[in-house]
Amino acid sequence: MKAIVWQGVNQVGVERIPDPELLLPTDAIIKITSTAICGSDLHLLDGVIPSMEKGDVMGHEFMGEVVEVGRDVKRLKVGDRVVVPFNIACGVCDFCQRGLYAACDNSNPNHRMAQALYGATSGSALFGYSHMFGGYAGGQAQYVRVPFADVGPYKIETDLKDEQVLFLTDIFPTGYQAAEQCGILPGRDVVAVFGAGPVGQFAARSAQMLGAAHVIVIDRVPERLAMAEAAGCQTINYEQEDVLVALLESTGGRGPDHVIDAVGMEAHGHGPGHALDMAERVTGMTFDRITALRWAIMSCAKGGTVSVPGVYGGLVDKLPMGAAFGKGLQFRMGQTHTHRYIGPLLSRIEAGEIDPTFVITHRATLDEAPELYKTFRQKHDGCVKVVLNPWA
Amino acid sequence: MNTKAVPPKKLPGTQLPGGERTALGVLGGTLMVSGLGQSGVSRLILLGLGGGLGYMAARGRNPLATALKVDQNAQGDVQVREATTIGKPVDVIYAQWRDLSGLPRIMSHLERVEVLDGRRSRWTAKAPAPMNEVSWEAEITADEPGRRLAWRSLPGSSIENSGEALFRAAPGDRGTEVIVRLTYRPPGGSFGAIAARILGEEPAQQLRDDLMRFKREQELGYNPTVNGQTSGRADAGQRKPAPAAQPEVRRDLGSETHRKGEQ
Numbered sequence: 142m143k144a145i146v147w148q149g150v151n152q153v154g155v156e157r158i159p160d161p162e163l164l165l166p167t168d169a170i171i172k173i174t175s176t177a178i179c180g181s182d183l184h185l186l187d188g189v190i191p192s193m194e195k196g197d198v199m200g201h202e203f204m205g206e207v208v209e210v211g212r213d214v215k216r217l218k219v220g221d222r223v224v225v226p227f228n229i230a231c232g233v234c235d236f237c238q239r240g241l242y243a244a245c246d247n248s249n250p251n252h253r254m255a256q257a258l259y260g261a262t263s264g265s266a267l268f269g270y271s272h273m274f275g276g277y278a279g280g281q282a283q284y285v286r287v288p289f290a291d292v293g294p295y296k297i298e299t300d301l302k303d304e305q306v307l308f309l310t311d312i313f314p315t316g317y318q319a320a321e322q323c324g325i326l327p328g329r330d331v332v333a334v335f336g337a338g339p340v341g342q343f344a345a346r347s348a349q350m351l352g353a354a355h356v357i358v359i360d361r362v363p364e365r366l367a368m369a370e371a372a373g374c375q376t377i378n379y380e381q382e383d384v385l386v387a388l389l390e391s392t393g394g395r396g397p398d399h400v401i402d403a404v405g406m407e408a409h410g411h412g413p414g415h416a417l418d419m420a421e422r423v424t425g426m427t428f429d430r431i432t433a434l435r436w437a438i439m440s441c442a443k444g445g446t447v448s449v450p451g452v453y454g455g456l457v458d459k460l461p462m463g464a465a466f467g468k469g470l471q472f473r474m475g476q477t478h479t480h481r482y483i484g485p486l487l488s489r490i491e492a493g494e495i496d497p498t499f500v501i502t503h504r505a506t507l508d509e510a511p512e513l514y515k516t517f518r519q520k521h522d523g524c525v526k527v528v529l530n531p532w533a
Numbered sequence: 534m535n536t537k538a539v540p541p542k543k544l545p546g547t548q549l550p551g552g553e554r555t556a557l558g559v560l561g562g563t564l565m566v567s568g569l570g571q572s573g574v575s576r577l578i579l580l581g582l583g584g585g586l587g588y589m590a591a592r593g594r595n596p597l598a599t600a601l602k603v604d605q606n607a608q609g610d611v612q613v614r615e616a617t618t619i620g621k622p623v624d625v626i627y628a629q630w631r632d633l634s635g636l637p638r639i640m641s642h643l644e645r646v647e648v649l650d651g652r653r654s655r656w657t658a659k660a661p662a663p664m665n666e667v668s669w670e671a672e673i674t675a676d677e678p679g680r681r682l683a684w685r686s687l688p689g690s691s692i693e694n695s696g697e698a699l700f701r702a703a704p705g706d707r708g709t710e711v712i713v714r715l716t717y718r719p720p721g722g723s724f725g726a727i728a729a730r731i732l733g734e735e736p737a738q739q740l741r742d743d744l745m746r747f748k749r750e751q752e753l754g755y756n757p758t759v760n761g762q763t764s765g766r767a768d769a770g771q772r773k774p775a776p777a778a779q780p781e782v783r784r785d786l787g788s789e790t791h792r793k794g795e796q
């Protein structure tokens with residue numbers, strides 16, 4: 142089959158590799174009909190998430206048709222059309238039972254590494270996301286092996302198009318969880334979203350669905366800001382204005398009640414904090430650039446929430462902890478517990494509350510994907526979200 | 534040797550003799566240098582460990598012992614401890630441990646355990662070449678059903694060791710907390726154990742892997758795997774033999790699946 146393969150830092154390519162096979166009786170094989178490139182994939186491309194190996198298959202946002210199931214698969218059948226959450230969860234451990242699928246105890250075969258770094262047993266494995274997160278081959282390919290097939294894949298039984306439901310695999314639940322965990326008081330709370338990438342776009346629209354009185358989106362890419370404006374959000378271009386001043390002014394001096402960091406560890410930025418992050422990164426002492434997180438903490442109103450869907454991987458420095466403490470902020474963060482949002486968010490799509498296709502700017506083939514990785518990373522050509530058809 | 538694991542001293546780590554102190558300083562420096570040449574996770578870990586070693590060597594205390602959950606008691610015995618919570622009732626988990634001949638399924642360093650009588654048993658463990666295996670006789674020193682099981686090697690054994698497993702119900706109906714403590718006398722003093730640990734042969738990591746594998750076997754009935762999956766590498770789709778420290782459980786399962794068209 143054809144697949145997008147990680148060939149080294151800054152290098153992905155299309156390769157012909159063997160088709161996946163069932164390895165355990167609880168596995169299924171899915172023929173992928175649509176797959177997407179995610180901002181998280183850029184962290185792999187840039188080499189800031191450790192433990193990728195040459196030859197790893199990329200991709201964690203995919204859907205398709207079940208073509209093969211293992212002996213112990215009960216719920217899924219050959220022919221089912223499914224969306225597959227990007228996290229791999231066992232469904233039976235204490236964390237899965239509590240709906241904390243991203244904290245699953247049992248899905249990561251390579252639990253050692255995370256334990257050494259994070260001081261606890263590993264969280265859930267992820268598709269196509271480095272060996273630290275399990276090393277499972279991803280879904281920017283024609284076929285994929287899906288473990289715990291009765292737990293993750295969600296059947297789509299209506300005639301919604303792939304593009305309308307594809308983002309249930311990651312970015313819609315991710316944006317939604319980011320907004321939900323703010324505990325927005327409808328009609329009252331103001332929410333600011335740093336980052337107008339796909340995650341930020343869904344976070345902003347989710348905040349609106351959850352009743353935010355006002356949503357402000359911050360980025361520097363005009364097309365992305367325009368996309369947020371189209372949904373009725375206020376926008377701030379942090380290259381044209383002092384973002385902290387602008388946020389205070391937009392909220393009558395209080396600051397936003399909740400701030401979402403939908404940027405993560407590769408934040409672009411300026412100022413002394415950013416210079417320090419870069420110096421540290423060059424000397425190899427830390428990976429994470431935290432401009433957006435600093436802004437989120439500094440701008441947030443007293444008693445507010447800093448919600449962090451943006452990915453962080455290692456150590457950070459000069460985090461304004463005093464500001465967070467002084468304002469009594471609450472922090473919410475982590476990988477999305479995707480499994481628990483797919484049903485409810487599918488209902489919202491079916492009810493016409495949101496049409497997730499708004500975010501798609503590019504449609505392409507697998508052969509075109511390496512080029513589009515670059516376009517997406519450089520935010521050229523108005524690129525916000527790329528959807529790939531592996532059979533085109 | 535004490536049957537109960539001796540509580541570790543209050544100081545973090547263990548006191549270092551002068552020679553080891555110098556050696557640790559050198560090792561710390563070496564690790565940091567090799568850390569700088571690495572990428573990713575190993576870099577973070579090596580830099581951290583290297584820095585820690587240098588620092589602690591200066592303070593005269595064995596840092597890795599603390600950082601890596603290796604403790605030593607006053608007699609120089611090495612102790613490794615690990616705990617896990619398993620979503621199964623206490624009596625089920627206890628029964629798995631009480632069946633001594635089944636212990637090699639849980640603890641991968643063991644080759645076999647033969648029960649000799651109600652109290653005594655013969656344990657055989659894997660060992661590096663040319664020995665290949667070592668064995669000793671052990672006795673059960675405590676057996677409190679559903680709470681605790683303890684054992685130790687009989688006097689005169691080639692490897693003096695003891696161990697205990699504690700079981701208790703996890704709060705909130707979360708199954709069983711299993712705490713395992715193993716004590717043994719390493720060949721070359723504390724430094725030997727530490728060096729071995731860095732080489733990946735240290736028992737603390739092995740015990741952690743073992744308990745994780747045991748937990749998953751209990752909760753899922755198998756262990757997750759990516760062994761044999763496709764990739765863009767030359768060995769794509771080929772199953773590698775499981776490393777000795779991580780035997781794969783129920784390896785046969787994958788072959789019993791059915792493919793489309795064969796139903």
Ligand SMILES: NC(=O)c1ccc[n+]([C@@H]2O[C@H](COP(=O)([O-])OP(=O)(O)OC[C@H]3O[C@@H](n4cnc5c(N)ncnc54)[C@H](O)[C@@H]3O)[C@@H](O)[C@H]2O)c1
Nearest residue numbers: 180181336338339340404405408409450451452475476477
């Ligand atoms: N928590 C999860 O489970 C989860 C799931 C998916 C994605 N993510 C993460 O969410 C983040 C965003 O993903 P995406 O797909 O939208 O990526 P993206 O790279 O397309 O978007 C990031 C946006 O942030 C903007 N940006 C950079 N620095 C900024 C700053 N200082 N202030 C404001 N905006 C800034 C960029 O211009 C870009 O538009 C990534 O870190 C990704 O890994 C997390």
Ligand SMILES: [Zn+2]
Nearest residue numbers: 179181202311
């Ligand atoms: Zn994603």
Ligand SMILES: [Zn+2]
Nearest residue numbers: 231234237245
């Ligand atoms: Zn689980």
